[in-house]
Amino acid sequence: MSTSGTKRSAAAALAVLTLVITAACGSSGGGETSPTTAPAPRAAVLAVKIDNVPAARPPTGLEKADVVYVEQVEAGLSRILAAYSSDVPSAIGPVRSAxxxxLELLRQFDEPTLAYSGAQAALRPSIEAAPLDAxxxxxxxxxxxxNGDRAAPHNLYLRPGGIPHPTGRGNAAEDLGLRFAAPPPGGTPVSGRTVSYPSARFTFTWSANGGQWLVGMDGAPSRTASGGRLGAATVVLQEVDVQxxxxxxxxxxxxxxxATVGSGSAAVLREGRSYDVxxxxxTAGSATSFTTEDGRPMTFATGQIWIVLVPK
Known part of the structure; x- marks a missing residue:
């Protein structure tokens, strides 16, 4: 090959390489860019089991959670499992038993810390064997x-600053693979939804002014310890088998x-609309995916997410 041919080949190779690098780094036109670095580390999640009978209300620090799970417990009552990472308050509670x-819900996170008041003896081996920091x-x-202002057992609180729990590593919802983005097309306008357990009832009422779903429990507005209203940017009503x-x-x-391993139907409430998903x-080691009727991943409004486990 001639010297000029060699130079042309080198120039062509350089042009191709430049094009590949430019495509990987994105353009100045504002389009999406492809990541060129390793993914960010997963969130360091602190999960706290919170009491939810009337004598335990209002809760402390619940409004700071990234994800709030509501589950049915004995006698048809409810308890809350709150996951924190992006903003961990100085006090959380009242704390109750696991x-x-x-344990199955928390398998979705990467070795979270679980704060709880205790557990019955038969469950303790399962807690110790679970991939979490009990x-x-x-x-x-x-x-x-x-807290001396409350009667036991509704007066135990956690000081997260007293545990070796790292924070500031992202949002617990993103650790689950949930994506904050614009809403998908479709959805049905709805002003509110109600979920009932045998001995507990939850209402979620859309507030356009506040841009959130205001939470009510047992017919009364739910408030924080400081007197504000509890509210969620997105509410997921996930139908599950309760055994x-x-x-x-x-x-x-x-x-x-x-049972949160398997599949089923759910309704996602965001921005005044309900989406059937x-x-x-x-598997227990995988995260839950939510898919719209047209096969797209469901997106979530920025802010706190409530996931209510609704008996089928």
Whole structure:
């Protein structure tokens, strides 16, 4: 090959390489860019089991959670599992005991810390074997305190600053693979929805002025410890099979287990509309995906997400 031919070949190769690099880095036209660095580390998630009977309300610090799970427990009552990462408050509670449902839900996160008041003896081996950092008061006594203004057992609170829990590594919702973006097309206008357990009731009412779904429990507005309204940017009503587990509370009531591995229907509420979606979770180690009727991944409004496990 001639010298000029060699130079032309080198120039062509350089042009191709330049084109590839330019495409990878994006353009100045504002289009999407492809990542050129390693993915950000997954969120360091702190999960707290929160009491939710009337005597335990209002909760402290719940409004700061990235994701709020609502689940049915004994006697048809409800409890909350709140996941924190982007904003961890100085106090959270009241803290109550863990359930089998919590262990399956938390498999979706990357070795989260679980703060809880305790658990029945039969469940403790499962907690110890789970891929999480179990943190009851017996393991971190200085991270918990009793509120003298409330009666036990509704007066135990967590001081997250008292535990070696890293923060500031992203949003727990993104750790689940949920994406904050513009809403998909479609959806049905709706002003509110209600979910009932045998002994608990939740309402979610759209507030256009506040841009959120205001939460109500048992017919009353739900408030924070500082007096503000509890509200969610997105609410997921996820239909699940609720089964009797092999565990019981001290009163002999069977502990229900909400199965979150599998598939089913759900409704996603965002910005005053309801979207019918399908949820799917193949294994306990995988995250739950939510897909619209036309096969697209469901997107979520920026802000707190409530996921209510609704008995089929």
């Amino acid at each position: 359930r089998e449902t919590d 943190l009851p008061p017996s393991k971190a006594p200085h991270a918990y305190f009793r 009797d587990s092999r565990f019981h509370d001290r009163g002999g009531n069977t502990s229900p287990f909400s 399908t949820w799917e979770r193949d």
